[in-house]
Amino acid sequence: MISLNVNDQNFEIDADPDMPLLWAIRDLIGLTGTKFGCGVAQCGACVVHLNGEAVRSCVTKVSRAAGQNVLTIEGLSKNNDHPLQIAWNEENVPQCGYCHSGQIMSAAVLLREKPNPSDADIDMAMAGNICRCGTYPRIRKAIHMAAELSKKGGITK
């Protein structure tokens, strides 16, 4: 059995230690907001936070997360009101929406590290996340808006 803390909740799961964290979260814990896109750390649809750092859960073994804190999109805020979530809604960012759990989780680490990100900072932090619908111009806008919002309210995660 492997112990995981996901979104402040403890889980004991019976998983092959080599199973990627992605599939443990989706199939064993039942949180499906974290997405499978490529399986080889190329697209960023599976980004979660492991002890506060953005990781590609599709290539992170579940054993590496044992006993540690995992944060998924479902735990980013209680009421869909993280500044990024508010900004994503205000700017109408998602189209199909499939990649945006990963986009938002990547952006959340960026904003924590750089509360006032430049376009170059956004490029650097977000270049690992693919959006096939091409919502990139709005992702950029929404990150800037979220930075403004969080100056007012602060970011907790």
Added chain:
Amino acid sequence: MSNDTLSRRNFLRTTGLGSAGLFLGLYLPDAARAMIMTEHEALAADVYTELTAWVLIEPTGKVTLMCHRAEMGQGVYHSIAQIIAEELEVDLASVDIKFAQGNEKKYGSQLTGGSSTIRGSYKNSLKLSASARVVLTMAAAARWAVPIAECYAESGHVIHKPTGKKFHFGELVVEAAKLKAPENIALKPRSAYKLIGKPLHRKDTPMKTNGSAIFGLDKRIPGMVFAAVERNPRLRGKIKSFDDSATRKIPGVTNVIKIAMGVYEMDREGVAVVATSTWAALQGKKALKIEWDDTGFEHVNSLEIFSKQRELLKTEEGRILTTQGDPNGVITQSKDLLDVVYETPYQSHCAMEPLNCIAHHRGDTVEIWGPVQAPNWIQDYISKKMGIAFEKVIVNMTFLGGGFGRKALTDYPHEALVISKAIGLPVQVVWTREDDATQGPFRPGISYRCQGVIDGNKNISAIKFRMAGQNNDHFRSGDNGKANRSTSEGWLKPYFESIKNISFADVTFKTPIPTIFWRSVYASTNGFAYESFVNELAHKSGKDPLEFRREHLKEERTQKLLDKVAEVSGWKNKGKGFGMAVTECFGTTVAQVVKVSKSKGGKLKIDQVWAVVDCGWYVNPDIIHAQVEGAIVMGLGAATIHEITFKDGLVEQHNFYDYKMPRITDIPPIEVHIMENNEDAGGIGEPGLPPFAPALTDAIFDLTGKRIRKLPFDMASI
């Protein structure tokens, strides 16, 4: 659920709105009885009354609107509701939206393709919703015993104006459903719209920012298992033998089955690994050792494909789709013919959500849950292929993590059903990214030979287009001996007025590679060839490409579009590095201007894209902006980054490391404008894509003098 259970339920579906029964979505009594009632519908029927096929009202006044088409990013989940809410007079914020099951009798075609959802249904939808509002109003007036004219509907209520008395819709709906709406109900003029035409926030956005939107891969059915399939990598080969001993040792693997799924006319063979988790299934798939029999069909190579196409275009006249005047005569006599070939590659759709589907084969009934674009096609295909009565094929749509045409094919639901039938359990089949990228069907790669002559007035006197590329229809319905009906897709009709001699022909070209529509279909490649050619002819005649188009596209609506794109892009005072193109597909015309420059280091860069869209009547301008932005990004990838190539019958790309996608670092600023007019609605999911590549390559020509006739090309190499 037994029939007995069903019959006990007080099912309130009524004929309602009888006089308007010609409209889709209104039931005739017999049709209603004949219609299959699924568990989902039967359970819900206790609590709501269905006023039209799209409008369900509960006694509490709660309104649920149905989305009968696939939501794959293009926004119809929201925009169908935005239309209905306008004439029904309900608050969009307070309604729920649900996906309808596959039911063509009730909703008409549910094929989500050809940018058809809004343009194909908005008039009917407005009328139906207005009729629903009127019968609710009639029911209230009858109950108050007051004239109907004294009552009006607003925010889900009917209000008696003189007294201010009101009923919510839930209090009226059972009576309203029995009433007959008058014919010819006046619809609101556009000026009176409260919702339509406004950039409202999409109702599916909140659930796409907190992980709660359920895509196909997220759907869970009690008792379901998971499967992954190793399919023939040359697409048409057979299984000679396979060794599953390593697979069966993987904990969680429960079954290994040889299967075949129907891809058009063929059965693609594969080995399915069924397991208790996705990961176990994927590992089991990896551990399979399969020996394929790849004899009996051509193993294609991309280089040969395109050189064969060029060879054919040297001599073959092809099947004529349309012709006027005598292009051959003018071309033969010309001493100054422009005669060039353009080439566009095969492409994979690579939606972010890899293909997947849940299926449960229950014997005489089958049920499917998944990201599907064409529920009715699945019903039709499964019913024929597996011998199940059409109405016993139940198809449930989830959100789609992108579709772009690929998810209209019936192969992956069929495959899931084949596996479910073999194991007797509901199963979710998960495709890997590699499966998704390498198995196709693909957008066909096409070569175009374009010949044109400029007359003494420096205008086009003759143009002759021939394309050599696979015809998607040959897979879907066989070769009928006619030209590909999409040979001129993307080309603006007003050109036929100004160019006296013109022809479009399709030089038949076949390979064993299955192909299918890809966002904007043939316009996505035709647009590059034909509009690049118009640009080349403009340069040949010494005219400005935009002015050249003004002279060849005399129709008023197109002239206005050209005025607008000139205005927003500052075309009149432009410097170097500007290119433009204009295409029409699915009822919408889009003009684009691209501006490029070179940095001091010599690196080519796209500075800006301007797009002007004429889609006539529209619902939500922000969704239009988003679709055109996205289409430009997708067009950018297909023009400058990725292509599918074949070597010895195998696809050479596998995942996003070798089938690269545009990323946030590749995206120029994009400005979108919408033309305001009262024309009929056009489509919006696709038409923004085709003009990008020809506008970009002409901008590069304008800056560097280098003409690009083959896609994709590497911006860094210019």
